[in-house]
Amino acid sequence: MIKIVVLISGNGTNLQTIINQINTGEINAEIAAVISNRANAYGLERARKAGIATEVLEHGDFASREAFDQSLAKLIDRYQPDLVALAGFMRILSDAFVLHYHNKLLNIHPSLLPKYRGLNTHQRALEAGDKQHGASVHFVIPELDAGTVIIHGVVPVMADDTVETLAHRVHCIEHIIYPKAIKWLAESDLKFENDRLTLHGKALTEPVKVYLPAHLEL
Numbered sequence: 622m623i624k625i626v627v628l629i630s631g632n633g634t635n636l637q638t639i640i641n642q643i644n645t646g647e648i649n650a651e652i653a654a655v656i657s658n659r660a661n662a663y664g665l666e667r668a669r670k671a672g673i674a675t676e677v678l679e680h681g682d683f684a685s686r687e688a689f690d691q692s693l694a695k696l697i698d699r700y701q702p703d704l705v706a707l708a709g710f711m712r713i714l715s716d717a718f719v720l721h722y723h724n725k726l727l728n729i730h731p732s733l734l735p736k737y738r739g740l741n742t743h744q745r746a747l748e749a750g751d752k753q754h755g756a757s758v759h760f761v762i763p764e765l766d767a768g769t770v771i772i773h774g775v776v777p778v779m780a781d782d783t784v785e786t787l788a789h790r791v792h793c794i795e796h797i798i799y800p801k802a803i804k805w806l807a808e809s810d811l812k813f814e815n816d817r818l819t820l821h822g823k824a825l826t827e828p829v830k831v832y833l834p835a836h837l838e839l
């Protein structure tokens with residue numbers, strides 16, 4: 622069974638869906654620890670309620686990004702995880718950190734990458750008049766939001782959408798695709814070797830597309 626460390630900064634709804642699917646047996650994995658760079662992140666409470674070890678490492682306590690990242694890596698490595706999952710983790714990670722977890726570091730990003738790397742993705746999709754938006758599960762490489770994408774979760778953009786209504790719809794698809802990608806990795810259905818993805822032994826040349834079920838369209 623694989624061991625996962627989840628990094629969060631906030632609410633932790635993606636963390637919650639992973640906890641839930643582990644508890645129902647849908648994902649065969651163990652969350653060894655949840656680590657937050659903010660002491661007041663509600664996701665820490667979710668982890669405590671689930672009996673998962675929690676750690677707080679506040680970036681403000683460190684002189685530099687590199688110093689924070691080094692301590693973070695030390696903390697993570699105590700748990701010897703097979704996978705480190707960023708779930709709403711809001712700090713850019715230094716190259717050394719990312720390379721230390723080569724092919725083990727996963728992120729969920731709220732856009733259809735390569736569109737809209739970085740922040741304020743919903744607003745940018747609305748301003749561009751996009752008809753579709755969504756979220757991407759991808760491996761993390763030093764270049765921000767540029768690593769190989771496993772799944773695209775696609776949602777429609779409605780004519781009267783605001784940042785809030787669109788963000789809510791994207792969250793719904795995130796809660797479907799992140800557990801799915803982690804399940805595939807946990808069960809070795811998905812492999813990432815020599816920069817190539819295979820799913821059930823077949824080469825994946827583009828991300829798997831998952832669409833929002835109509836009853837969740839809101």
Ligand code: NHR
Nearest residue numbers: 710711712713714729730739761762763764765766767
């Ligand atoms: N680090 C690397 N090297 N590569 C990636 O792809 C990363 C990463 C760290 C985090 C998640 C991410 C996203 O999904 C992620 C991917 C934070 C920022 C950011 O600008 C950008 C992207 C992501 C997370 N953070 C500000 C910073 O100065 C702080 C913002 C805040 O605290 O609210 O780190 O898009």
Ligand code: GAR
Nearest residue numbers: 631632633634635708709729730731
């Ligand atoms: C998610 O929408 C995730 O895609 C986004 O933060 C949210 C976290 O929600 N990540 C980023 O924006 C990274 N830059 P959650 O805390 O409820 O899981």
